[in-house]
Amino acid sequence: MAKQQLTEGEQRVLEEMHATSGKVSAEELSKRTGDKKERVISILNSLDQRKLVSLEIEEIPSYHLTDEGFEYESHGLPEIRLFNAVKELQDRATLDDAVERGGLTAREKGIAINWARKKGWLKIGKENGDTVLETVTKNADSEIEALLSHLSKNGDVPEDLEQAKQEALSRTLIEESTRKRFEAEIIDSEMVRSLISEKGGGVIHLTPDMIMEGTWEEVEFKPFNVEAHPAPVFLGRKHPYAEFNDWLKEILIGLGFEEWFGPYVETEFWNNDALFVPQDHVSREIQDQFRVNKPYSHGDIVDNKYYRAVKSVHEDGGNTGSMGYQSSFSKEVSTRLCLRSHTTPVSMRFLHDNRLSPQKMFIIDRNFRSEKLSASHAMEFNQCEGIIMDANLTLKDLMGYITEIVESVGIEKMKFKPGQFPFTEPSIECFAKHEELGWIEVAPGGIFRPEVTAPLGIKDSVLAWGIGSGRLYMASMGISDIRELYSRDLSWIRRNYFLR
DSSP states (O other): OOOOOOOHHHHHHHHHHHTSOSOEEHHHHHHHHOOOHHHHHHHHHHHHHTTSEEEEEEEEEEEEEOHHHHHHHHHOOHHHHHHHHHHHTTTEEEHHHHHHHHTOOHHHHHHHHHHHHHTTOEEEEEETTEEEEEEOSSOOOOHHHHHHHHHTTOSOOOGGGHHHHHHHHHTTSEEEEEEEEEEEEESOHHHHHHHHHOOOOSBOOOOHHHHHHTGGGTOOBOOOOTTSOOOOOOOOOOOHHHHHHHHHHHHHHHTTOEEOOOOSEEEHHHHTGGGTOOTTOGGGSTTTSOBOOSSOSBOOOSOHHHHHHHHHHHHHOTTTTOOTTOSOOOHHHHTBEEEOSSSHHHHHHHHHHOOSSOEEEEEEEEEEOOOOOOSSOOSEEEEEEEEEEETTOOHHHHHHHHHHHHHHTTOOOEEEEEEEETTEEEEEEEEEEETTTEEEEEEEEEEEOHHHHGGGTOOSEEEEEEEEHHHHHHHHHTOOOGGGGGOOOHHHHHHOOOOO
16 A cells, blocks of 8 residues: 655644644644634545544534524513513503503514413403403513523523523524534554654646756656545535426326416415315414415405305305305405415416316425424425326325325335315325334325315316425435425535435
8 A cells, every 4th residue: 555645734734733632623723724724624534534633523502592582682571571560560450551561562462471371470361351460470580581691692501591492492582503613633643743754855746847948857756646535526416305306397297297386475265265274274373374464465366256156165065065164254364365385276276277177287396384393394395286187086096196106206115094184085195104204294185075176167086185295305315304405514415316
């Protein structure tokens, strides 16, 4: 094996490390050598691969206040301000008086009531039609106040405030970020001492002037190490998740489907009403669905005849034989604007314009839900929606199509079980086996109910599914955290790719 040779940068770094016993950080080496920290880290990685140094990477969490956190750090937590206001009003007051006394905004009012009740500081009741608040404890103490005050000056969290940290994270009063600390230590001091003692004189570069003047014959060149690995070259390419979605499109086009598109901002008529979702359904609440208020809060009804048919189905079943929901139907709710929470409204828009069989349509696009970010849920996600309309289609046909799509992206283990959705009957749920997460739902679907298709005058069966392409990708690639789908970590993106 050829003897190891050092670059000038490696020589400088090893000399500084050799002069220091024990571990040395990349920051310290950067100061000593005059090189940028990024270059020092690159050199340490190279030396680590060559077994000259041992490189340790430690991820250090850091926390900082969000805008809401800064506001509460300055003015106090809403729940404490509400409690203090009731306290000042002789331990008992109407909600309106306490809110005015505490200087709470309409948004802070709900937050204050929720947390004051949850912490057991206030009792809430009704009296003569008014909401009345009473204190049930002498003082309202919260470690979150101490935490917010501490984080306004420092990024670390003391151990005694760990529980407060978890609550503050859940309330989005603080955000977590991570910085990496690089520390290296020489593995074999004798070998390194031998390497850095050999300065390795000689010319490195052959210049045009040397050739023209003939001086190259008299110059001693530094020997080349032909076993040295060149620096890696990272070429631009698609994000692996984008590559996966493109492959999914090609699979569906190969199965004879037509790609369709629709708007991100929808009226609740298309997002919910046309799908026979009751107007008081929990999925319409602001904790599940993003409402749009600016520049407009309501949209228009584009087809009044279709609107009246949908309204009739909701109220009494229309001509479907169903009883409907036996409740009034509000046009104000129908015209409310929201970010679409699934791609099924695009399917309804397609059917509205294409009512004759046969039809096969799909869309792969983004949707938005008011979810708490976690390993399996995100506020923004991609969905692969598809419908097939033709005579005499059955649930078996739907399961066949879903199986074909899921197996085409490399998923070997899958199963179906009965499901329940407002707009399909019968309904199914398809699960894929994930190595770490177990069975995860990837493709719910079913046959559109008559209450969905009858207002359009459609009598043939319409099969529908909504595959979560993100979860499908997780299952096929063995990814356990949905946040990695949108990772900006270049090292992860360079290491991973989707093989068709």
